[in-house]
Amino acid sequence: MIKNVAVEGCQLTANTGIGNISISTPASTNTKIDSKGVYAGTLTISISGLSGTGFTNGSGVGTLTGSAQNSKVDNQAIVLEGDQSDVITVKATTTSTPPTQIEVSTIVTIVSAGQTVMKAE
Secondary structure, three states: OOEEEOEOOOEEEEOOEEEEEEEOOOOOOOOEEOOEEEOEOEEEEEEEEEEEOOEEEEEEEEEEEOOOOOOEEOOEEEOEOOOEEOOEEEEEEEOOOOOOEEEEEEOEEEEEOOOOOOEEO
16 A cells, blocks of 8 residues: 655654654665655654553653565665554553552554655555
């Protein structure tokens, strides 16, 4: 299925709550769309301040791998809108009294590619 190619500034969400989600892996400097580097290969995803039902202040690190089967950048599969991370274990604090440390499993999804000019599959 053809989808938008993910670039710098793409939007990510976690399925378990709201927080700060960022990509630590740099985008390609060789391939750009609208002056924004394209993401390809395996990306490192960082989560902080994740809050959801019954927990707060979650943080963790995981990976998301590009799913494009027919398109590559820098010899790696391109990351597409809708791609999802592996399950990321986030350490968080319960909102109960007294608060306790817990682990929450979450999946991060690229919900907006950051551009609509280029598509791939």
